[in-house]
Amino acid sequence: MNDQAVQTPPTLNDELRWQATIQRDTRYDGAFVVAVKTTGIYCRPSCPAIKPKRQNVTFYMLSEAAEAAGFRACKRCRPQTCPPVDPQVAMVHQACRQIEQHEAIPSLSELAESIHVSPYHLQRTFKSMMGITPHQYANARRTGTLKALLKEGKPVTDALYEAGYGSSSRLYAQSDAQLGMSPSIYRKGGEGMDIRYTIQPCALGRALVAVTERGVCAVYLSDDDRVMTDALRAEFPAAQLAADSLEVCEWVGQVLEQLNGWAPHPDLPFDLQATAFQQRVWQALREIPLGETRTYQEIAVSLGTPNGARAVAKACADNRIAVLIPCHRVIRSDGSLAGYRWGIERKEKLLARERAQRSS
Secondary structure, three states: OOOOOOOOHHHOOHHHHHHHHHOOOHHHEOOEEEEEOOOOEEEOOOOOOOOOOHHHEEEEOOHHHHHHOOOEEOOOOOHHHOOOOOHHHHHHHHHHHHHHHOOOOOOHHHHHHHOOOOHHHHHHHHHHHHOOOHHHHHHHHHHHHHHHHHHOOOOHHHHHHHOOOOOHHHHHHHHHHHHOOOHHHHHOOOOOOEEEEEEEEEOOEEEEEEEOOOOEEEEEEEOOHHHHHHHHHHHOOOOEEEEOOHHHOHHHHHHHHHHOOOOOOOOOOEOOOOOHHHHHHHHHHHOOOOOOOEEHHHHHHHOOOOOOHHHHHHHHHHOOEOOOOOHHHEEOOOOOOOOOOOOHHHHHHHHHHHHHHHHO
8 A cells, every 4th residue: 555645534444454453554644533332432544553353443534434433533643633635525524623612503504605615505515424413413513512601510500501501491392302200310420310221121121211201221131130230330330229119100001011022101201301413313213114124325325415324323332222222123234133132033023023023
């Protein structure tokens, strides 16, 4: 590769990106970043850190895209400080900077005018590289600022205005989707958040169902109860967890019905924390019809991010609502089932059951 001219980001494919990464080719710094799902960190291609396994890597054209997907910048190589080498990537980078510098969320027209491009071109290019629209990115940044301020201990009223929310009513209207809990509870790291859970047998083995007052926050599958309870504690370290009976609430019964292959309950409420991209992926999964599958690539294309198959795979792996958010319906491009957080045998069983239900 060192004897070749550096290719521009639009002509790069993941194989070339991987070769540049394992060779620590400094010429590709600024062309893309390397995100590692096992560490949650993204780096420059030339980062001297130990290289991850290929299956754990996702590539992004911008640092902002990696951060929007939930990754943190490497403190060693500081990839967020490397300027983009491609003009189109630089344009999206500039748009991100403009969004971050505005107290209020700018309109698409205002944003396009500030960087001297058409709104259509900006929207299309931004979404193709970031996986979300400029408005969605602005909302995600604002939520991120709010979270940081609340963690610092700032009062909710001060934090919401400093983060750019025009009113407390607007913040609380969005807090369930963006924080997964009220701002005051988030400020305490989830302290005081009550989660009740039960572990019950089902057609897929053992199932842990956890709920808050807002909805279902976790559905795990395993053959080991301790594995599931340990995972729940890891997911919600500051919350108050309480084991309960099957009668914990009607939501539990509805979840178990779906795990056992009965009709789903589309109105069943969820209480989830997620990045903007994860929300979009999980919604796309819920739109896959019973008995059908989609590839990671097809999901990525449907979201306007044709190069985002690995990011889609990571969002599927991060899903903690088994079956109800049907990440089991996503397969590899070659038709193989790939991995599944709850075990590949369960994935096979679920798909076979759903095919039979559709044909009956």
